[in-house]
Amino acid sequence: QAKSEGRDSAQFYSQEMTERAQQRLTMETALRQAADGEGLTLHWQPRVAAGTGALMGVEGLLRWQHPDLGAVSPAQFIPVAEESGLIVPIGAWVIEEACRQIQAWQGAGQLPREVSVNLSALQLRHPGLLDHLRACLQRYAVPQGVLELELTESMLMDSVEANLAVLREIRALGVGLVIDDFGTGYSSLNYLNRFPIDRLKIDRSFVLGMLEDSTHLAVIHAVIGLGHTLGLTVVAEGVETEAQAQALTQARCDELQGYLYGRPMPAQALARWSEDRGAVAPA
Ligand code: C2E
């Protein structure tokens, strides 16, 4: 009895695994076709100054619309893109698209101070990254200090010395560096100090719980203090309520990003968003 049940559930699991593997393969095949930018777009989410609400910058977030699969969320397709290596060509497309958008915004007199995109570990390790960045910056006449790359802590701490060399070269191109999802990985304070970064982004999970859980609030205070000591701007992501914004501003967080201000949106909608709000930080 027990034996046959065991066999049934093993069969059930293997069937589920087969299905999952199948789905993954379908997605990977579809992603392979998207790697040249087909079906991909960037949506832009504003980041504002805590005190004034002035627009400080925008973050580009990848969106993928597939004819059969429909809209697939980054949480689903980024891991597949990373495991298959497809994140390298896709990430290259993201960088180029950001630069193209920067040029378009500049032409329209609508260029935010900073425009960031997310970078994966594989991209950071890829030997073609610097040449691609250089080519895009030149092709789209991107001004110094506008383009920024967001990296996670764990990415940086992985192989510190190799990363340091690449990060310095990225910086030398006039591209800024941001640590994303700060607080979720582990950082050696020793190294943090050595990385040529501009900004820390406190992970959304701390903001989410900060008003209910005093340990989250304590982490937020500590990260803000640490960031300021290192001379960095500190941003909170995932700000959804006025109460969170107030508490973060009181904690001397410099900048805020989240649905309270705006969801990631197409470039056209961002232009309307800025017009409606009126406040853009002087360059
Ligand atoms: P991330 O870089 O930390 O981006 C922030 C995520 O939080 C975005 O999710 C954004 O839409 C969401 N978010 C922003 N404000 C709020 C809020 O107030 N409430 C809530 N609930 N969510 C908020 P999204 O766009 O689904 O992206 C998820 C993750 O996928 C990103 O996290 C990033 O790690 C990755 N990703 C997105 N685009 C790219 C890309 O072009 N390249 C790479 N390598 N990764 C990307």
Ligand code: MG
């Ligand atoms: Mg990010």
Ligand code: MG
């Ligand atoms: Mg900058």
Ligand code: MG
């Ligand atoms: Mg984040």
